[in-house]
Amino acid sequence: MADTGRSPAAGISFEGVSMTFAGVRAFEPVSLDVKPGAFVSIVGTSGCGKTTLLRIAAGLIAPSEGTVNLGGARPGMCFQDPRLLPWRNSLDNVTLPLELAGISPDERQDRGIEMLRMVGMGDAWNRMPVQLSGGMRMRVGLARALVERPPALLLDEPCSALDEITRETINELLADLWKELGMTVVLVTHSLAEAVYLGRQVVVMTGRPGRVVSVHGIHLPSRQPEVRTTVEFAQALQSIYRDMTLPRPPGGIAPSSLSKHAGAEP
Protein backbone atom coordinates (compact mmCIF):
# COMPACT_ATOMS: atom_id res chain seq x y z
CA MET A 1 0.00 0.00 0.00
CA ALA A 2 1.22 3.47 -0.74
CA ASP A 3 2.44 5.29 2.31
CA THR A 4 0.98 8.74 2.63
CA GLY A 5 2.92 9.89 5.67
CA ARG A 6 5.90 12.16 5.95
CA SER A 7 9.30 10.95 4.88
CA PRO A 8 11.92 10.46 7.58
CA ALA A 9 14.26 13.35 6.89
CA ALA A 10 18.01 12.82 6.64
CA GLY A 11 20.71 15.29 7.50
CA ILE A 12 23.47 15.90 5.00
CA SER A 13 26.93 16.65 6.26
CA PHE A 14 29.75 17.74 4.03
CA GLU A 15 33.12 17.34 5.68
CA GLY A 16 36.05 19.01 3.97
CA VAL A 17 34.62 18.21 0.54
CA SER A 18 36.72 19.59 -2.30
CA MET A 19 36.93 18.95 -5.98
CA THR A 20 39.84 19.13 -8.39
CA PHE A 21 39.33 18.61 -12.11
CA ALA A 22 42.50 17.86 -14.09
CA GLY A 23 44.68 19.68 -11.59
CA VAL A 24 42.38 22.70 -11.38
CA ARG A 25 40.67 23.31 -8.08
CA ALA A 26 36.90 23.55 -8.73
CA PHE A 27 36.23 24.46 -5.13
CA GLU A 28 38.04 24.66 -1.86
CA PRO A 29 37.13 22.28 0.99
CA VAL A 30 33.52 22.80 2.05
CA SER A 31 32.15 21.79 5.42
CA LEU A 32 28.43 22.17 5.81
CA ASP A 33 25.96 20.53 8.09
CA VAL A 34 22.40 20.42 6.75
CA LYS A 35 20.05 19.39 9.54
CA PRO A 36 17.29 16.82 8.94
CA GLY A 37 14.21 18.51 7.53
CA ALA A 38 16.00 21.74 6.63
CA PHE A 39 15.42 23.68 3.42
CA VAL A 40 18.78 25.04 2.33
CA SER A 41 19.40 27.11 -0.79
CA ILE A 42 22.83 27.37 -2.34
CA VAL A 43 23.47 30.43 -4.50
CA GLY A 44 26.54 31.56 -6.32
CA THR A 45 27.91 32.83 -9.56
CA SER A 46 28.37 30.48 -12.49
CA GLY A 47 31.30 28.15 -12.06
CA CYS A 48 31.43 28.38 -8.27
CA GLY A 49 30.93 24.64 -7.97
CA LYS A 50 27.42 24.62 -6.50
CA THR A 51 26.11 22.07 -8.98
CA THR A 52 29.22 19.92 -8.51
CA LEU A 53 28.65 20.01 -4.77
CA LEU A 54 25.09 18.78 -5.31
CA ARG A 55 26.22 16.00 -7.64
CA ILE A 56 28.71 14.88 -5.03
CA ALA A 57 25.90 14.76 -2.47
CA ALA A 58 23.86 12.64 -4.89
CA GLY A 59 26.75 10.20 -5.23
CA LEU A 60 27.03 10.86 -8.96
CA ILE A 61 30.65 11.93 -8.65
CA ALA A 62 33.22 11.29 -5.95
CA PRO A 63 34.88 14.29 -4.27
CA SER A 64 38.63 14.67 -4.56
CA GLU A 65 38.81 15.01 -0.80
CA GLY A 66 36.42 14.80 2.09
CA THR A 67 33.17 12.95 2.63
CA VAL A 68 29.44 13.52 2.35
CA ASN A 69 27.24 11.70 4.78
CA LEU A 70 23.53 11.21 4.14
CA GLY A 71 23.06 8.48 6.70
CA GLY A 72 23.12 5.81 4.00
CA ALA A 73 19.97 7.09 2.31
CA ARG A 74 19.56 7.63 -1.41
CA PRO A 75 18.37 11.17 -2.11
CA GLY A 76 15.87 12.13 -4.77
CA MET A 77 17.21 14.49 -7.37
CA CYS A 78 15.66 16.85 -9.88
CA PHE A 79 17.62 18.48 -12.66
CA GLN A 80 17.30 21.66 -14.69
CA ASP A 81 16.03 19.55 -17.58
CA PRO A 82 13.54 17.11 -16.03
CA ARG A 83 15.11 14.24 -18.00
CA LEU A 84 11.94 12.34 -18.84
CA LEU A 85 12.09 9.27 -21.08
CA PRO A 86 10.28 10.37 -24.26
CA TRP A 87 8.78 6.91 -24.87
CA ARG A 88 7.07 6.73 -21.48
CA ASN A 89 3.95 8.51 -20.30
CA SER A 90 3.95 10.60 -17.12
CA LEU A 91 3.04 7.70 -14.85
CA ASP A 92 5.68 5.36 -16.25
CA ASN A 93 8.27 8.11 -15.96
CA VAL A 94 7.35 8.77 -12.34
CA THR A 95 7.47 5.09 -11.39
CA LEU A 96 10.87 4.48 -13.03
CA PRO A 97 12.81 4.57 -9.71
CA LEU A 98 10.35 2.07 -8.19
CA GLU A 99 10.65 -0.13 -11.27
CA LEU A 100 14.45 -0.09 -11.03
CA ALA A 101 14.13 -0.96 -7.34
CA GLY A 102 12.08 -4.04 -8.24
CA ILE A 103 8.75 -2.95 -6.76
CA SER A 104 5.62 -4.73 -8.04
CA PRO A 105 3.62 -3.12 -10.87
CA ASP A 106 0.48 -2.70 -8.74
CA GLU A 107 2.28 -0.90 -5.96
CA ARG A 108 4.21 1.17 -8.49
CA GLN A 109 1.03 2.35 -10.09
CA ASP A 110 -0.63 3.26 -6.76
CA ARG A 111 2.37 5.21 -5.57
CA GLY A 112 2.95 6.85 -8.95
CA ILE A 113 -0.65 8.07 -9.26
CA GLU A 114 -0.59 9.36 -5.71
CA MET A 115 2.65 11.25 -6.33
CA LEU A 116 1.30 12.70 -9.59
CA ARG A 117 -1.75 13.94 -7.68
CA MET A 118 0.50 15.62 -5.14
CA VAL A 119 2.20 17.61 -7.89
CA GLY A 120 -1.13 18.46 -9.51
CA MET A 121 -0.72 16.11 -12.47
CA GLY A 122 -3.21 13.39 -11.49
CA ASP A 123 -5.31 13.90 -14.61
CA ALA A 124 -2.33 13.87 -16.96
CA TRP A 125 -0.92 10.49 -15.91
CA ASN A 126 -1.15 9.04 -19.41
CA ARG A 127 0.22 12.03 -21.32
CA MET A 128 3.51 11.67 -23.14
CA PRO A 129 6.34 14.14 -22.39
CA VAL A 130 5.97 15.88 -25.78
CA GLN A 131 2.38 16.68 -24.85
CA LEU A 132 3.42 18.50 -21.67
CA SER A 133 4.49 22.10 -21.13
CA GLY A 134 7.83 22.90 -19.50
CA GLY A 135 6.18 23.43 -16.12
CA MET A 136 4.21 20.19 -16.35
CA ARG A 137 7.34 18.28 -17.28
CA MET A 138 9.08 19.73 -14.24
CA ARG A 139 6.14 18.58 -12.08
CA VAL A 140 6.53 15.06 -13.45
CA GLY A 141 10.29 15.26 -12.79
CA LEU A 142 9.58 16.32 -9.20
CA ALA A 143 7.10 13.50 -8.76
CA ARG A 144 9.71 11.03 -9.97
CA ALA A 145 12.33 12.46 -7.59
CA LEU A 146 9.90 12.09 -4.68
CA VAL A 147 8.13 8.83 -5.54
CA GLU A 148 10.51 6.79 -3.39
CA ARG A 149 9.81 9.22 -0.52
CA PRO A 150 13.51 9.99 -0.20
CA PRO A 151 14.70 11.51 3.08
CA ALA A 152 16.44 14.25 1.11
CA LEU A 153 15.65 16.05 -2.13
CA LEU A 154 18.41 17.65 -4.20
CA LEU A 155 17.30 20.28 -6.71
CA ASP A 156 19.70 21.47 -9.40
CA GLU A 157 18.35 24.76 -10.78
CA PRO A 158 14.94 23.19 -11.36
CA CYS A 159 13.33 26.43 -12.48
CA SER A 160 16.02 28.14 -14.50
CA ALA A 161 14.56 27.09 -17.86
CA LEU A 162 11.00 28.10 -16.97
CA ASP A 163 9.18 31.35 -17.59
CA GLU A 164 8.48 33.70 -14.67
CA ILE A 165 4.87 32.64 -14.01
CA THR A 166 5.59 28.93 -14.24
CA ARG A 167 8.62 29.38 -12.03
CA GLU A 168 6.43 30.94 -9.37
CA THR A 169 3.89 28.10 -9.43
CA ILE A 170 6.71 25.54 -9.20
CA ASN A 171 8.16 27.46 -6.26
CA GLU A 172 4.79 27.31 -4.47
CA LEU A 173 4.64 23.59 -5.23
CA LEU A 174 8.11 23.05 -3.78
CA ALA A 175 7.16 24.93 -0.62
CA ASP A 176 3.98 22.83 -0.28
CA LEU A 177 5.75 19.53 -0.90
CA TRP A 178 8.39 20.36 1.68
CA LYS A 179 5.73 21.22 4.27
CA GLU A 180 3.71 18.11 3.48
CA LEU A 181 6.48 15.53 3.17
CA GLY A 182 9.06 17.02 5.52
CA MET A 183 12.17 15.81 3.69
CA THR A 184 15.44 17.71 3.74
CA VAL A 185 15.77 19.93 0.66
CA VAL A 186 18.92 21.37 -0.89
CA LEU A 187 18.15 23.80 -3.70
CA VAL A 188 20.88 25.04 -6.01
CA THR A 189 19.75 28.14 -7.87
CA HIS A 190 21.14 31.31 -9.37
CA SER A 191 18.02 33.24 -8.49
CA LEU A 192 18.56 35.05 -5.20
CA ALA A 193 14.83 35.74 -4.85
CA GLU A 194 14.02 32.05 -5.23
CA ALA A 195 16.76 31.11 -2.77
CA VAL A 196 15.49 33.54 -0.12
CA TYR A 197 11.80 32.85 -0.66
CA LEU A 198 12.14 29.07 -0.33
CA GLY A 199 15.22 28.52 1.80
CA ARG A 200 15.39 28.75 5.59
CA GLN A 201 19.14 29.04 5.14
CA VAL A 202 21.00 30.39 2.16
CA VAL A 203 24.57 29.25 1.52
CA VAL A 204 26.53 31.76 -0.54
CA MET A 205 29.36 30.55 -2.76
CA THR A 206 31.76 32.48 -4.95
CA GLY A 207 33.85 31.26 -7.80
CA ARG A 208 37.37 30.58 -9.04
CA PRO A 209 38.09 28.64 -6.99
CA GLY A 210 34.66 27.98 -5.57
CA ARG A 211 34.18 28.35 -1.86
CA VAL A 212 31.48 28.98 0.70
CA VAL A 213 31.53 32.63 1.73
CA SER A 214 28.69 32.71 4.20
CA VAL A 215 25.52 31.04 5.44
CA HIS A 216 22.47 33.22 6.05
CA GLY A 217 19.52 32.28 8.22
CA ILE A 218 16.39 33.62 6.54
CA HIS A 219 13.70 34.97 8.83
CA LEU A 220 10.70 36.32 6.96
CA PRO A 221 7.39 37.52 8.44
CA SER A 222 5.52 35.03 6.25
CA ARG A 223 6.07 32.63 3.36
CA GLN A 224 3.26 34.00 1.24
CA PRO A 225 4.17 35.32 -2.24
CA GLU A 226 3.53 38.91 -1.03
CA VAL A 227 6.48 38.64 1.35
CA ARG A 228 8.71 39.40 -1.61
CA THR A 229 7.70 43.06 -1.34
CA THR A 230 8.66 43.41 2.34
CA VAL A 231 11.68 45.16 3.76
CA GLU A 232 12.89 41.93 5.39
CA PHE A 233 12.96 40.19 2.03
CA ALA A 234 14.85 43.04 0.40
CA GLN A 235 17.35 43.13 3.27
CA ALA A 236 18.01 39.41 2.99
CA LEU A 237 18.58 39.78 -0.75
CA GLN A 238 20.86 42.73 -0.14
CA SER A 239 23.12 40.99 2.36
CA ILE A 240 23.44 37.91 0.17
CA TYR A 241 24.21 40.06 -2.84
CA ARG A 242 26.89 41.87 -0.85
CA ASP A 243 28.56 38.57 0.09
CA MET A 244 28.48 37.35 -3.49
CA THR A 245 30.22 40.44 -4.76
CA LEU A 246 32.82 40.79 -1.98
CA PRO A 247 36.29 41.38 -3.30
CA ARG A 248 38.35 38.22 -2.98
CA PRO A 249 40.51 38.29 0.15
CA PRO A 250 44.22 38.37 -0.57
CA GLY A 251 45.84 34.97 -0.31
CA GLY A 252 42.74 32.98 -1.10
CA ILE A 253 40.12 31.71 1.29
CA ALA A 254 38.81 33.47 4.32
CA PRO A 255 39.29 30.92 7.13
CA SER A 256 35.91 31.71 8.66
CA SER A 257 34.11 30.45 5.55
CA LEU A 258 35.27 26.88 5.92
CA SER A 259 33.25 25.63 8.80
CA LYS A 260 29.99 27.51 8.62
CA HIS A 261 27.09 25.46 9.76
CA ALA A 262 23.63 25.54 8.33
CA GLY A 263 21.22 24.24 10.89
CA ALA A 264 17.47 23.67 10.74
CA GLU A 265 15.30 26.49 11.96
CA PRO A 266 14.21 25.88 15.53
Place this chain on the structure above:
Amino acid sequence: MKRVIHSLWPPLALVAVLLLAWETLVFALQIRSFLLPAPSAVLRALIDNADSLSRSLGLTTLAAVGGLAIAAIVGTVVGSIVASSRLLYRGAYPIATLLQMVPLVAIAPLLVIWFGYGVKSALASAAIVSVFPVIANTVDGLRSTDPNLRELFRLYGADRSTTWWKLALPWAVPNIVTGLRIASGLAVIGAIVGEFVSGYAGADAPLGVVVLSSLREARTDLVFAAVALGALVGFTLFGAVSALGWLLMRGRT
Protein backbone atom coordinates in the same frame (compact mmCIF):
# COMPACT_ATOMS: atom_id res chain seq x y z
CA MET B 1 -6.06 10.06 -44.30
CA LYS B 2 -6.47 13.52 -45.79
CA ARG B 3 -2.79 14.16 -45.16
CA VAL B 4 -1.83 10.90 -46.86
CA ILE B 5 -3.83 11.82 -49.95
CA HIS B 6 -2.37 15.31 -49.84
CA SER B 7 1.19 14.03 -49.90
CA LEU B 8 0.55 11.12 -52.28
CA TRP B 9 -1.19 12.77 -55.19
CA PRO B 10 1.71 14.84 -56.60
CA PRO B 11 4.11 11.87 -57.06
CA LEU B 12 1.29 9.66 -58.35
CA ALA B 13 0.29 12.31 -60.86
CA LEU B 14 3.91 12.64 -61.96
CA VAL B 15 4.21 8.87 -62.45
CA ALA B 16 1.03 8.89 -64.53
CA VAL B 17 2.39 11.70 -66.71
CA LEU B 18 5.71 9.90 -67.19
CA LEU B 19 4.02 6.61 -68.09
CA LEU B 20 1.82 8.44 -70.57
CA ALA B 21 4.87 10.12 -72.13
CA TRP B 22 6.65 6.75 -72.34
CA GLU B 23 3.64 5.17 -74.01
CA THR B 24 3.31 8.03 -76.49
CA LEU B 25 7.03 8.03 -77.29
CA VAL B 26 7.12 4.27 -77.99
CA PHE B 27 4.05 4.60 -80.18
CA ALA B 28 5.18 7.76 -82.01
CA LEU B 29 8.77 6.62 -82.67
CA GLN B 30 7.68 3.06 -83.50
CA ILE B 31 10.23 1.68 -81.03
CA ARG B 32 10.32 -2.11 -81.30
CA SER B 33 8.99 -4.00 -78.35
CA PHE B 34 12.20 -5.96 -77.60
CA LEU B 35 14.12 -2.69 -77.29
CA LEU B 36 11.63 -0.85 -75.13
CA PRO B 37 8.10 -2.16 -74.56
CA ALA B 38 5.31 0.34 -73.94
CA PRO B 39 3.81 0.38 -70.44
CA SER B 40 0.63 -1.11 -71.89
CA ALA B 41 2.66 -4.05 -73.25
CA VAL B 42 4.24 -4.58 -69.83
CA LEU B 43 0.79 -4.55 -68.26
CA ARG B 44 -0.40 -7.10 -70.83
CA ALA B 45 2.60 -9.34 -70.10
CA LEU B 46 1.77 -9.09 -66.39
CA ILE B 47 -1.83 -10.12 -66.95
CA ASP B 48 -1.07 -12.87 -69.47
CA ASN B 49 1.55 -14.46 -67.21
CA ALA B 50 -0.20 -13.71 -63.93
CA ASP B 51 -0.06 -17.33 -62.81
CA SER B 52 3.66 -18.02 -63.20
CA LEU B 53 4.65 -14.47 -62.26
CA SER B 54 2.74 -14.67 -58.98
CA ARG B 55 4.71 -17.82 -58.08
CA SER B 56 7.94 -15.97 -58.97
CA LEU B 57 6.81 -13.06 -56.87
CA GLY B 58 6.17 -15.41 -53.96
CA LEU B 59 9.67 -16.90 -54.15
CA THR B 60 11.42 -13.55 -54.35
CA THR B 61 9.28 -12.17 -51.54
CA LEU B 62 10.22 -15.15 -49.40
CA ALA B 63 13.94 -14.55 -50.05
CA ALA B 64 13.73 -10.80 -49.42
CA VAL B 65 11.51 -10.99 -46.32
CA GLY B 66 13.48 -13.89 -44.87
CA GLY B 67 16.77 -12.13 -45.59
CA LEU B 68 15.53 -8.90 -44.02
CA ALA B 69 14.25 -10.74 -40.93
CA ILE B 70 17.64 -12.42 -40.46
CA ALA B 71 19.40 -9.07 -41.04
CA ALA B 72 17.14 -7.41 -38.46
CA ILE B 73 17.85 -9.98 -35.75
CA VAL B 74 21.55 -10.52 -36.50
CA GLY B 75 22.11 -6.79 -37.09
CA THR B 76 20.56 -5.73 -33.78
CA VAL B 77 22.39 -8.41 -31.82
CA VAL B 78 25.78 -7.77 -33.44
CA GLY B 79 25.26 -4.00 -33.15
CA SER B 80 24.50 -4.39 -29.44
CA ILE B 81 27.61 -6.46 -28.86
CA VAL B 82 29.83 -3.99 -30.74
CA ALA B 83 28.33 -1.01 -28.92
CA SER B 84 28.69 -2.67 -25.52
CA SER B 85 32.48 -2.54 -25.46
CA ARG B 86 34.65 0.43 -26.22
CA LEU B 87 37.54 -1.76 -27.35
CA LEU B 88 35.35 -3.86 -29.61
CA TYR B 89 33.86 -0.69 -31.07
CA ARG B 90 37.29 0.74 -31.77
CA GLY B 91 38.30 -2.52 -33.40
CA ALA B 92 35.14 -3.00 -35.41
CA TYR B 93 34.57 0.54 -36.62
CA PRO B 94 37.39 0.77 -39.21
CA ILE B 95 36.57 -2.74 -40.41
CA ALA B 96 32.91 -1.81 -40.85
CA THR B 97 33.93 1.31 -42.77
CA LEU B 98 36.14 -0.74 -45.08
CA LEU B 99 33.48 -3.43 -45.47
CA GLN B 100 31.20 -0.81 -46.99
CA MET B 101 33.63 -0.58 -49.89
CA VAL B 102 33.49 -4.34 -50.50
CA PRO B 103 31.06 -5.14 -53.33
CA LEU B 104 29.16 -7.68 -51.29
CA VAL B 105 27.04 -8.85 -54.18
CA ALA B 106 30.27 -10.13 -55.75
CA ILE B 107 30.32 -12.96 -53.23
CA ALA B 108 26.86 -14.09 -54.34
CA PRO B 109 28.29 -16.84 -56.60
CA LEU B 110 30.11 -18.20 -53.55
CA LEU B 111 26.80 -18.62 -51.75
CA VAL B 112 25.83 -21.32 -54.20
CA ILE B 113 28.69 -23.43 -52.86
CA TRP B 114 27.49 -22.97 -49.29
CA PHE B 115 23.73 -23.03 -49.70
CA GLY B 116 23.19 -24.75 -53.07
CA TYR B 117 20.89 -23.70 -55.84
CA GLY B 118 17.49 -22.30 -54.92
CA VAL B 119 15.82 -19.95 -52.49
CA LYS B 120 18.29 -20.51 -49.61
CA SER B 121 21.14 -18.81 -51.49
CA ALA B 122 18.90 -15.91 -52.51
CA LEU B 123 17.83 -15.54 -48.88
CA ALA B 124 21.45 -15.57 -47.69
CA SER B 125 22.39 -13.00 -50.32
CA ALA B 126 19.53 -10.73 -49.18
CA ALA B 127 20.58 -11.09 -45.54
CA ILE B 128 24.27 -10.37 -46.20
CA VAL B 129 23.59 -7.26 -48.25
CA SER B 130 21.05 -5.80 -45.82
CA VAL B 131 22.66 -6.63 -42.46
CA PHE B 132 25.31 -3.89 -42.49
CA PRO B 133 23.08 -0.82 -42.36
CA VAL B 134 21.21 -2.45 -39.47
CA ILE B 135 24.46 -3.05 -37.57
CA ALA B 136 25.78 0.46 -38.28
CA ASN B 137 22.58 2.22 -37.24
CA THR B 138 22.12 0.05 -34.15
CA VAL B 139 25.64 0.89 -33.00
CA ASP B 140 25.08 4.60 -33.65
CA GLY B 141 21.77 4.56 -31.79
CA LEU B 142 23.09 2.65 -28.79
CA ARG B 143 26.13 4.89 -28.50
CA SER B 144 24.13 8.11 -28.73
CA THR B 145 22.15 7.60 -25.50
CA ASP B 146 21.65 10.94 -23.76
CA PRO B 147 24.37 11.04 -21.06
CA ASN B 148 21.94 12.90 -18.79
CA LEU B 149 19.57 9.96 -18.92
CA ARG B 150 22.44 7.53 -18.30
CA GLU B 151 23.24 9.57 -15.21
CA LEU B 152 19.61 9.33 -14.12
CA PHE B 153 19.78 5.54 -14.35
CA ARG B 154 23.06 5.61 -12.41
CA LEU B 155 21.38 7.72 -9.73
CA TYR B 156 18.76 5.00 -9.29
CA GLY B 157 21.37 2.26 -9.18
CA ALA B 158 20.43 0.52 -12.45
CA ASP B 159 22.90 -2.13 -13.58
CA ARG B 160 24.26 -2.46 -17.13
CA SER B 161 21.70 -4.88 -18.49
CA THR B 162 18.76 -2.93 -17.02
CA THR B 163 20.15 0.29 -18.47
CA TRP B 164 20.48 -1.45 -21.84
CA TRP B 165 16.92 -2.78 -21.85
CA LYS B 166 15.13 0.19 -20.39
CA LEU B 167 17.23 3.07 -21.72
CA ALA B 168 19.76 2.37 -24.48
CA LEU B 169 17.60 0.06 -26.60
CA PRO B 170 14.42 2.21 -26.58
CA TRP B 171 16.62 5.25 -27.19
CA ALA B 172 18.12 3.51 -30.27
CA VAL B 173 14.75 2.50 -31.77
CA PRO B 174 14.60 5.43 -34.25
CA ASN B 175 18.11 4.56 -35.50
CA ILE B 176 17.34 0.86 -35.76
CA VAL B 177 14.18 1.63 -37.74
CA THR B 178 16.23 3.86 -40.08
CA GLY B 179 18.68 0.99 -40.58
CA LEU B 180 15.82 -1.39 -41.33
CA ARG B 181 14.33 1.03 -43.86
CA ILE B 182 17.61 1.14 -45.78
CA ALA B 183 17.90 -2.63 -45.39
CA SER B 184 14.41 -3.23 -46.80
CA GLY B 185 15.43 -1.83 -50.19
CA LEU B 186 18.77 -3.65 -50.13
CA ALA B 187 17.14 -6.97 -49.23
CA VAL B 188 15.25 -7.01 -52.56
CA ILE B 189 18.44 -6.18 -54.48
CA GLY B 190 20.27 -8.92 -52.59
CA ALA B 191 17.52 -11.43 -53.27
CA ILE B 192 17.44 -10.74 -57.02
CA VAL B 193 21.24 -10.86 -57.35
CA GLY B 194 21.21 -14.12 -55.40
CA GLU B 195 18.62 -15.46 -57.81
CA PHE B 196 20.73 -14.42 -60.79
CA VAL B 197 23.41 -16.87 -59.69
CA SER B 198 21.49 -19.52 -57.80
CA GLY B 199 18.01 -19.67 -59.30
CA TYR B 200 16.92 -22.22 -61.83
CA ALA B 201 14.45 -21.77 -64.65
CA GLY B 202 11.21 -23.67 -64.93
CA ALA B 203 7.80 -23.49 -63.41
CA ASP B 204 9.20 -22.17 -60.10
CA ALA B 205 11.55 -19.48 -61.36
CA PRO B 206 12.04 -16.53 -59.02
CA LEU B 207 11.90 -12.97 -60.41
CA GLY B 208 15.69 -12.79 -60.92
CA VAL B 209 15.57 -15.84 -63.13
CA VAL B 210 12.50 -14.54 -64.98
CA VAL B 211 14.56 -11.44 -65.87
CA LEU B 212 17.46 -13.55 -67.22
CA SER B 213 15.39 -16.10 -69.15
CA SER B 214 13.00 -13.53 -70.62
CA LEU B 215 15.98 -11.51 -71.81
CA ARG B 216 17.32 -14.54 -73.61
CA GLU B 217 13.96 -14.92 -75.36
CA ALA B 218 13.87 -11.20 -76.19
CA ARG B 219 10.74 -10.88 -74.06
CA THR B 220 11.64 -7.41 -72.78
CA ASP B 221 8.02 -6.88 -71.73
CA LEU B 222 8.38 -9.78 -69.28
CA VAL B 223 11.68 -8.37 -68.00
CA PHE B 224 9.91 -5.11 -67.18
CA ALA B 225 7.01 -7.00 -65.62
CA ALA B 226 9.46 -8.86 -63.34
CA VAL B 227 11.26 -5.61 -62.47
CA ALA B 228 7.92 -3.98 -61.63
CA LEU B 229 7.05 -6.87 -59.32
CA GLY B 230 10.48 -6.66 -57.68
CA ALA B 231 9.87 -2.97 -57.06
CA LEU B 232 6.50 -3.87 -55.57
CA VAL B 233 8.24 -6.19 -53.08
CA GLY B 234 10.63 -3.36 -52.19
CA PHE B 235 7.83 -0.80 -51.70
CA THR B 236 5.83 -3.22 -49.56
CA LEU B 237 8.79 -4.07 -47.35
CA PHE B 238 9.65 -0.39 -46.95
CA GLY B 239 6.04 0.39 -46.09
CA ALA B 240 5.86 -2.44 -43.57
CA VAL B 241 9.09 -1.34 -41.86
CA SER B 242 7.86 2.27 -41.76
CA ALA B 243 4.56 1.15 -40.24
CA LEU B 244 6.44 -0.88 -37.63
CA GLY B 245 8.57 2.16 -36.86
CA TRP B 246 5.48 4.31 -36.48
CA LEU B 247 4.01 1.77 -34.06
CA LEU B 248 7.19 1.59 -31.99
CA MET B 249 7.65 5.35 -31.83
CA ARG B 250 4.04 6.36 -31.29
CA GLY B 251 3.70 9.24 -28.86
CA ARG B 252 7.36 10.24 -28.90
CA THR B 253 7.04 13.22 -31.18
